[in-house]
Amino acid sequence: MTEVSVAVKPRRAVPEPARGGHRSTKRSRREARAAYLFLAPWFVGLLVITIGPIFASLYLSFTDYSLLEEAKWIGFDNYIKMFTEDDRFLNSLQVTTVYVIVSVPLQLAFALALALVLDRGLRGLSFYRSIFYLPSLLGGSVAIAILWRKVFGADGLVNAVLAMFGIEGPGWVGHPDYALGTLILLHVWTFGAPMIIFLAGLRQIPSSYYEAASVDGAGKWRQFRSITIPLLTPIIFFNLVLELIKSFQSFTQAFIVSGGKGGPADSTLFYTLYLYLEGFKNYDMGYAAAMAWVLLLIIAGLTGVNFLASKYWVFYGDTK
């Protein structure tokens, strides 16, 4: 134990002379070496487990690679095939886009609405907060996806309830017109994570603003529109970016609910699911790698647009 405390002291002392401009004293160099040594495992991990595979996948995306044979260089063929010949690819892009465009705003709206309710200082707030957060912890899990199959199955809970009102519901997960809807619902249901962030954001808004507004005669709606929303825009922006990226990469729900095939009739063929099928089921890892890079570009592009657009609608209190 004493060893440790002795070891810590000099390290704290070091940054001061460094800031003072003494660059390479013997001691600080030794310290730096020690630091790199300690960081080495992480660097090795970064190189071997992250950077290496990223570049390998970039290379593979230009090859015909079945996993079982050596990769063959084919230039841009994979990318060309994707956009000119492969209807399933375009379909998967469409399915994913619909999923993202519908489910993300819905989910955020839901999260914000509940955060507003909870922010009014209900008794047992932390209890409700935990309850509402629970789906976020479970939502991406296999178990919930299996449950979803049961609930929205032809003989599931939803149809049992509908039957009480004399409505004969279709098999929701088995019908191409509704299957994607059940997945969107599953995503909206996991509103807990953005809700917690919204709650924190709401707490940041000084109550004096609301007091001043009500003295001026502003109603609740007016206050919401002119105080809450503008001051919350950085949080909304943060949640939007995060959820957009996350939902573009959705995989588990579609994989389980559709039995691993993106069915019925490709109506739940998410981008990542198709990528997985091409890579591991159809022995076309080169094509799958190319798809992964296109997905990266799509997400990066969207996030970039998002950041550019944010100049026009996100309000940071300190910029004005």
Next chain:
Amino acid sequence: MSSGKKMWSAALLATAVLAVTAACGSGSGGGETADGKIKLRFSYWGSDARQKMTEEAIKKFEAKNPTIDVEGEFSDWASYYETLSTKVAGSDAPDVMSLEIRGLREYADRGTLADVTGKVNTADIDAKVLATGAIDGKQYAIPTGVNAFSLIVNKALVEQSKAELPDDKTWTWDDYVALANKITAGSGGKVIGTQLSWNPAYLQIYATQKGEQFYNGNKLGVTPATIKEWWSIMQNLIKGKGAPDAAKSAEIGATSIDQSLLGTNTGAMGMWWSNQLGAATKASGQQLDLLRMPKIKGATVGGMFTQPAMFYSASSKTEHAAEAAKFIDFMINDPEAGAIILSDRGLPASSKVLAAVRDKLPEADQKTLTFLEENKSELSDPPAAPPKGSSATEDIITRYSEEVMFGRMTPDDAAQKLITEVNASIAG
């Protein structure tokens, strides 16, 4: 002083971490174990029950061959090929692998498998069955046992629904549809006639009855007209309520036999591979039987065929080819192995092993055996291993069939696209 000590401990820590990382990376290579035994890796998929059986058989093999240490590498079916292909890609292929027929050419055509001609005794295996594991005269795989794709029926439920089973030697597809519709009607919807199947084997049987080959070289040999006729059977079933509507069919189609209509006693018929009879019987808890598939009116052949349930193959990269062949030989030909494995990998391909274990087989398998023997003269030859790229066929058929059942595509359009896509997959 303290800083010197610190450096020392830091270096130690870093080395330790690196050592751990490196150990994770290298994994288990082939070769010899510490005590000089030859280590053989054997990969297979399946249930827990199969794992127990296999481990037991491995122990028996090791007792007979004390210099060989066999290490089973087990995974579930859903992730089996993923794991296996990743291992092969990482030059870490198991010495002996289990494969099924759709995966056979994917691996053999890519130079992953070794020719075991003459290294494994195949004298007791039916020549036609054995031939399914051979490609261009090279025996890349040894079949473990055989199955037939057939109709499974719950006779009690048929009778309860005031319907009557026709003679399965002469019945036609029209009879089948009429029976299914009658079962649903007779039971007031409590028992559904049958459940739809999109298994390529089903289409293959139908095509054979039409005189068409399923795979004709590197092309799908089935004509659009046949596919459309085949779809009309299912459309008539849905129309007459002999099968659930398209949405419910798609839903149960994605589940296992335990949750099938037959398995839950909410349906009277269904089509599966004959080795599923045991699992279906267990799930339903009632007596289930195998029937011949219906025929097209006037067809001269029934089209049913036996197909190896599984193969054992040796890796082309193995350093212990002789030992790998020895292990395969043991699993296929040794009655002691047969007595442990029984029909878990299909009804034993070796006639000697089959004769030795026949009385020990569970009731459902004895039924299957009798069924296959009674049927023997009507069965078509086992088809050759389907071409490379055929792994996708089942999904393609399912997808276009669903498009047609939901009325989202015309049968003409879908049949054409189905053929184009299967052909593209095989060619590419």
